[in-house]
Amino acid sequence: MTTLQLQINGRAVSAAGDATVLEAIRSAGLQVPTLCHLDGLTPVGACRLCLVVIEGHPKLEPACVTAVADGMVVHTHTPELDTYRRMAVELFFAEGNHVCAVCVANGACELQAVAVEVGMDHSRFPYQYPRRQVDASHPLFSLDHHRCILCTRCVRVCDEIEAVHVWDVGYRGSSCSIIAGLDQPWGEVAACTNCGKCVDVCPTGALFRKEDGSGEKQPHPERAHQLVEARTEHHWHNQ
Amino acid sequence: MGVSWRCCDATACRAAGAAALRQRLEAEVGADRVKPVGCLRLCGMGPLAAADHADGSTELVAGVAGERRLDLAHPFFLLQRSVVLERCGLVNPDSIDDAIAQGAYAALDRCRQLAPQAVIEQVARSGLRGRGGAGYPTGRKWQLVAAQASPTRAVVCNADEGDPGAFMDRAVLEGDPHRLLEGMAIAAHAVGAAEAFIYVRAEYPLAIERLRTAIGAAEARGVLAGLPIQLRIGAGAYVCGEETALLHSIEGGRGTPRPRPPYPAVSGLWGLPTLINNVETFAAVPAILREGGDWYAAMGTATSKGTKVFALSGAIPHTGLIEVEMGTSLRTIVEAMGQSPPGQVKAVQTGGPSGGCVPAALLDTPVDYESLQSLGSIMGSGGMVVIDGAMAMPELARYFMRFCVDESCGKCLPCRAGTVQLAQLLDRFVERRATAADLVQLEQLCGMVKATSLCGLGQSAPNPVLSTLRFFRAEYEAAISAPVVP
Ligand SMILES: Cc1cc2nc3c(=O)[nH]c(=O)nc-3n(C[C@H](O)[C@H](O)[C@H](O)COP(=O)(O)O)c2cc1C
Ligand code: SF4
Numbered sequence: 001m002t003t004l005q006l007q008i009n010g011r012a013v014s015a016a017g018d019a020t021v022l023e024a025i026r027s028a029g030l031q032v033p034t035l036c037h038l039d040g041l042t043p044v045g046a047c048r049l050c051l052v053v054i055e056g057h058p059k060l061e062p063a064c065v066t067a068v069a070d071g072m073v074v075h076t077h078t079p080e081l082d083t084y085r086r087m088a089v090e091l092f093f094a095e096g097n098h099v100c101a102v103c104v105a106n107g108a109c110e111l112q113a114v115a116v117e118v119g120m121d122h123s124r125f126p127y128q129y130p131r132r133q134v135d136a137s138h139p140l141f142s143l144d145h146h147r148c149i150l151c152t153r154c155v156r157v158c159d160e161i162e163a164v165h166v167w168d169v170g171y172r173g174s175s176c177s178i179i180a181g182l183d184q185p186w187g188e189v190a191a192c193t194n195c196g197k198c199v200d201v202c203p204t205g206a207l208f209r210k211e212d213g214s215g216e217k218q219p220h221p222e223r224a225h226q227l228v229e230a231r232t233e234h235h236w237h238n239q
Numbered sequence: 240m241g242v243s244w245r246c247c248d249a250t251a252c253r254a255a256g257a258a259a260l261r262q263r264l265e266a267e268v269g270a271d272r273v274k275p276v277g278c279l280r281l282c283g284m285g286p287l288a289a290a291d292h293a294d295g296s297t298e299l300v301a302g303v304a305g306e307r308r309l310d311l312a313h314p315f316f317l318l319q320r321s322v323v324l325e326r327c328g329l330v331n332p333d334s335i336d337d338a339i340a341q342g343a344y345a346a347l348d349r350c351r352q353l354a355p356q357a358v359i360e361q362v363a364r365s366g367l368r369g370r371g372g373a374g375y376p377t378g379r380k381w382q383l384v385a386a387q388a389s390p391t392r393a394v395v396c397n398a399d400e401g402d403p404g405a406f407m408d409r410a411v412l413e414g415d416p417h418r419l420l421e422g423m424a425i426a427a428h429a430v431g432a433a434e435a436f437i438y439v440r441a442e443y444p445l446a447i448e449r450l451r452t453a454i455g456a457a458e459a460r461g462v463l464a465g466l467p468i469q470l471r472i473g474a475g476a477y478v479c480g481e482e483t484a485l486l487h488s489i490e491g492g493r494g495t496p497r498p499r500p501p502y503p504a505v506s507g508l509w510g511l512p513t514l515i516n517n518v519e520t521f522a523a524v525p526a527i528l529r530e531g532g533d534w535y536a537a538m539g540t541a542t543s544k545g546t547k548v549f550a551l552s553g554a555i556p557h558t559g560l561i562e563v564e565m566g567t568s569l570r571t572i573v574e575a576m577g578q579s580p581p582g583q584v585k586a587v588q589t590g591g592p593s594g595g596c597v598p599a600a601l602l603d604t605p606v607d608y609e610s611l612q613s614l615g616s617i618m619g620s621g622g623m624v625v626i627d628g629a630m631a632m633p634e635l636a637r638y639f640m641r642f643c644v645d646e647s648c649g650k651c652l653p654c655r656a657g658t659v660q661l662a663q664l665l666d667r668f669v670e671r672r673a674t675a676a677d678l679v680q681l682e683q684l685c686g687m688v689k690a691t692s693l694c695g696l697g698q699s700a701p702n703p704v705l706s707t708l709r710f711f712r713a714e715y716e717a718a719i720s721a722p723v724v725p
């Protein structure tokens with residue numbers, strides 16, 4: 001594999017020829033916020049938090065789906081990017097009902113962490129207070145749509161790693177929601193293996209274990225990556 | 240020798256009572272002298288019928304009883320330059336014999352004698368640019384697809400046409416479907432494609448019916464030389480016109496865009512290199528190959544060649560379908576062709592929800608890609624809506640923003656949540672209860688949604704707001720209930 005040279009925030013960085021800009025940023029010990037991205041799952045470029053400036057590119061580029069190129073000059077934090085990121089996080093908070101104080105994920109939530117990272121303490125956009133549902137039909141888990149940010153990590157982990165495809169996205173625009181099966185209560189979808197992978201990778205308090213109380217959720221987003229790695233390297237064979 | 244009639248049998252005239260007019264004419268001169276045809280252009284006056292007299296003269300009448308005579312020497316007709324629409328209104332769209340008698344498939348036959356590269360060369364020389372909105376050079380796109388190392392490729396026609404105020408593609412599909420099939424077959428030959436798809440929205444039932452008939456007839460005749468052309472009916476989501484969303488939808492998935500690259504030319508339908516063009520783009524191709532690329536390039540401006548079809552509507556006496564040379568001024572279109580009295584127009588909206596408004600003071604702007612873009616509007620696919628003083632600009636902007644709220648696919652945050660907030664901000668201006676801070680917020684959020692959205696829908700959703708702010712800022716400021724603090 002060839003190694004490419006690029007510059008990130010003025011620093012010389014080398015990256016594998018098949019790396020994404022996000023991988024290059026992280027391997028250089030730098031940071032850019034992400035929500036929809038999760039190592040091990042197909043990237044979708046949906047949350048737009050990882051947008052970076054690449055010199056010579058007319059538009060901002062999502063680091064998670066952009067391939068590195070030799071000589072690329074990348075900036076992860078410009079005044080413009082910082083402004084847009086903060087606005088994006090405000091929009092996330094305004095579109096759902098994120099009442100952290102009574103949330104299972106409080107303290108272990110990636111949305112919360114990103115809000116801290118971008119310096120957001122309140123939303124300048126009016127809260128929409130959407131009326132959404134809680135699906136508690138599954139024997140072990142629950143889905144609180146009020147806290148879903150539509151990152152589709154659950155959709156992808158269930159489809160790509162558990163290979164069941166219980167989840168999908170239904171409807172359009174602000175009516176979009178995660179749906180189970182044919183838009184059924186989750187507990188009625190016989191295909192669900194109760195593996196809990198979707199719960200583990202959910203960045204917020206939307207998917208949680210029934211026994212979790214407020215502030216008690218322990219997500220394990222890294223498991224998706226570990227599973228993929230273990231499978232590709234046949235950790236369970238020839239031991 | 241009596242007169243023979245061509246009766247418009249396209250959607251607008253059907254809705255206005257074309258069937259009654261046709262029955263009357265059939266009773267008068269006999270069914271064999273009355274031919275159903277596609278759009279006769281002045282749709283707003285429909286139903287329309289044209290009488291072809293034995294002496295070669297033609298008359299145009301309108302109204303269910305044919306009671307109104309229209310002036311064919313009016314600039315509305317005289318200033319048209321029909322290339323894409325050259326057979327629309329002349330042929331029976333359901334008759335392949337009629338189409339062939341009037342020249343259909345001749346260019347395809349000729350192009351089969353040419354090497355694919357020579358075909359691409361003519362398209363490149365013509366200077367034709369995509370008519371779906373973005374204006375990418377068609378020859379370059381064909382070249383890119385042809386150059387991919389893959390044993391086969393796919394050709395896709397984008398007939399989704401979801402912009403409010405646009406009906407150009409529908410007119411081609413309803414008026415001269417064989418023209419599209421011929422253009423697609425030429426493209427398939429040029430890029431080495433073994434299959435072709437037409438993606439058309441379900442809201443176009445007549446277009447779908449005529450396409451089915453045309454494909455069936457063309458296959459039965461063998462004119463397509465074995466190229467299978469399949470119809471795919473979309474449910475009618477605006478975002479499904481975005482090329483990557485459209486391809487997902489054909490594949491049976493959810494119609495949501497994905498980040499590009501890879502572009503469809505490299506990896507499109509089921510991973511195949513895919514050529515995707517708009518209806519009007521394909522429909523221009525047969526004439527280009529028949530007359531040569533240089534002939535086409537001689538029309539239009541330095542960077543915008545040929546002709547463009549527009550759907551002219553709004554606050555003007557003449558509404559309908561026009562095809563004009565690129566570079567024609569908006570004033571010519573609106574005042575001469577549309578017959579709008581001077582001084583009546585407030586602005587012309589082009590490009591639909593992705594476009595913007597050109598104010599009356601700039602009516603001398605030529606219609607070409609660059610001129611419109613420099614004014615913060617776009618050519619778009621060809622919707623052109625004339626706005627008069629009765630329309631308040633924040634309200635117009637809100638109309639388009641609400642459209643985007645409803646049509647966002649919801650995949651990316653800025654478009655899904657940002658358009659909702661933008662529409663609510665616009666509510667405040669329409670209801671005249673905005674604050675100075677709202678105006679700042681509005682502009683900032685427009686900038687953010689434009690710069691950060693995943694696909695063209697979100698990236699261009701703020702355009703109607705930004706362009707009305709640019710030229711009609713006073714209307715927004717007047718809606719601020721508290722005084723503006725400098
Ligand atoms: C939201 C959105 C909607 C679109 N709708 C259409 C459409 O209805 N018809 C169309 O031809 N192109 C549409 N486009 C443009 C297509 O993505 C694509 O650029 C075009 O089909 C390419 O063909 P062309 O090069 O012939 O223009 C749309 C783009 C966006 C972003
Ligand atoms: S999901 Fe995260 S941001 Fe939303 S309420 Fe829970 S802790 Fe707060």
Ligand code: SF4
Nearest residue numbers: 158192193195196198
């Ligand atoms: S628990 Fe496992 S199988 Fe069930 S929905 Fe979640 S990921 Fe899919």
Ligand code: SF4
Nearest residue numbers: 148149151152154202
């Ligand atoms: S439920 Fe969780 S993982 Fe699934 S889309 Fe919503 S926030 Fe993402």
Ligand code: FES
Nearest residue numbers: 037045047048064
């Ligand atoms: S992490 Fe890249 S767009 Fe969400």
Ligand code: FES
Nearest residue numbers: 247252278279282
């Ligand atoms: S639809 Fe009949 S004239 Fe246009």
